[in-house]
Amino acid sequence: MTLQDHSAISRVMRSDRGIKWFVGLLLAAAVLLPLGHLLFPPESSLHVSTYTLGLVGKYMTYALLAVSIDLIWGYCGILSLGHTAFFALGGYAMGMYLMRQIGTRGVYGDPLLPDFMVFLNWDSLPWYWHGFDMFWFAAVMVVLAPGLLALVFGWFAFQSRVVGVYFSIITQALTFALLLAFFRNEMGFGGNNGLTDFKELLGFDLQASSTRVGLYVTSALALLAGVLVCRWIVASRFGRIIAAIRDSESRTRFIGYRVEHYKLWLFCFSAMLAGIAGALYVPQVGIINPGEFAPINSIEAVVWVAVGGRGTLYGAVVGAILVNYAKSYFTMAWPEAWLYALGVLFVLVTLFLPKGVLGLVQRFKRAES
Numbered sequence: 001m002t003l004q005d006h007s008a009i010s011r012v013m014r015s016d017r018g019i020k021w022f023v024g025l026l027l028a029a030a031v032l033l034p035l036g037h038l039l040f041p042p043e044s045s046l047h048v049s050t051y052t053l054g055l056v057g058k059y060m061t062y063a064l065l066a067v068s069i070d071l072i073w074g075y076c077g078i079l080s081l082g083h084t085a086f087f088a089l090g091g092y093a094m095g096m097y098l099m100r101q102i103g104t105r106g107v108y109g110d111p112l113l114p115d116f117m118v119f120l121n122w123d124s125l126p127w128y129w130h131g132f133d134m135f136w137f138a139a140v141m142v143v144l145a146p147g148l149l150a151l152v153f154g155w156f157a158f159q160s161r162v163v164g165v166y167f168s169i170i171t172q173a174l175t176f177a178l179l180l181a182f183f184r185n186e187m188g189f190g191g192n193n194g195l196t197d198f199k200e201l202l203g204f205d206l207q208a209s210s211t212r213v214g215l216y217v218t219s220a221l222a223l224l225a226g227v228l229v230c231r232w233i234v235a236s237r238f239g240r241i242i243a244a245i246r247d248s249e250s251r252t253r254f255i256g257y258r259v260e261h262y263k264l265w266l267f268c269f270s271a272m273l274a275g276i277a278g279a280l281y282v283p284q285v286g287i288i289n290p291g292e293f294a295p296i297n298s299i300e301a302v303v304w305v306a307v308g309g310r311g312t313l314y315g316a317v318v319g320a321i322l323v324n325y326a327k328s329y330f331t332m333a334w335p336e337a338w339l340y341a342l343g344v345l346f347v348l349v350t351l352f353l354p355k356g357v358l359g360l361v362q363r364f365k366r367a368e369s
Contacts, residue, residue, distance in 0.1 A: 194289025
């Protein structure tokens with residue numbers, strides 16, 4: 001990277017007040033909520049319950065997924081409607097590690113085979129499960145599995161110059177194909193029930209308060225790192241090139257840039273970021289099943305980015321938290337109305353808030369000044 005790139009990045013970071021506010025608020029949340037959980041008794045009004053801590057931690061993993069989508073959609077114009085496939089693959093990699101940690105504490109007490117394999121009369125552990133008894137191997141697979149899938153899929157798509165709505169459709173077809181595959185018991189991933197009944201992570205009891213706090217803080221730090229790394233990418237010379245691809249792909253290709261290479265690299269990085277989000281999600285919710293591949297989940301994730309404001313990164317975080325909070329409320333108050341509310345929200349944002357919530361805030365600021 002050249003000296004000019006470093007100076008450009010520094011100028012963007014200094015001038016971007018939104019990033020500074022985001023970093024401050026996220027660090028405050030990473031510190032204050034765990035303190036409220038650990039220091040104050042349950043009867044105190046300042047106590048943060050385990051449920052609340054886990055819920056916010058889950059929101060942060062969703063926010064990291066939204067950031068990965070905003071990176072390719074908001075800055076490169078690649079609309080993926082199958083990005084939760086990478087999220088789910090990262091989650092399954094972590095789930096396989098957690099299943100291997102159960103050992104003889106399972107229902108059937110088999111030291112090697114997970115309970116669902118014993119139930120289905122499997123004789124031995126499949127070859128692709130080997131190595132998942134080691135955390136470092138699982139951590140590598142969390143990023144390697146989504147990254148390899150994105151590499152293969154993206155290479156064929158981008159070399160064929162599939163763009164726009166056609167790319168969106170085939171990404172949705174990808175996640176639907178994975179949904180059908182992981183539903184099959186023969187795949188060795190738990191079928192319809194998926195992977196669950198986890199006991200511990202790195203030797204720590206998953207139900208212990210200290211472990212829940214550790215997972216929450218890790219999710220917050222991962223989200224912070226994800227946003228800052230993505231901000232660094234888009235502020236660099238590479239970021240200016242992908243913005244040029246978004247604005248005029250044919251012109252960028254005409255002046256000599258290998259557009260396919262830039263798009264493929266960004267797509268793979270975004271997929272790996274989504275895989276990390278999935279890996280942090282699984283130990284906090286306690287289950288991973290094929291439902292995570294459902295196409296509606298990918299559409300919801302795109303709505304998060306649209307609501308918050310695409311092309312801002314931290315807007316994706318805001319959108320993910322707002323929409324998922326609304327989902328938590330609607331699914332409890334009017335469960336049958338949530339999908340209608342989601343559809344109406346997407347239509348209203350598209351028509352009246354094309355730049356999302358952050359765009360509305362900026363509009364008010366300009367009006368006041």
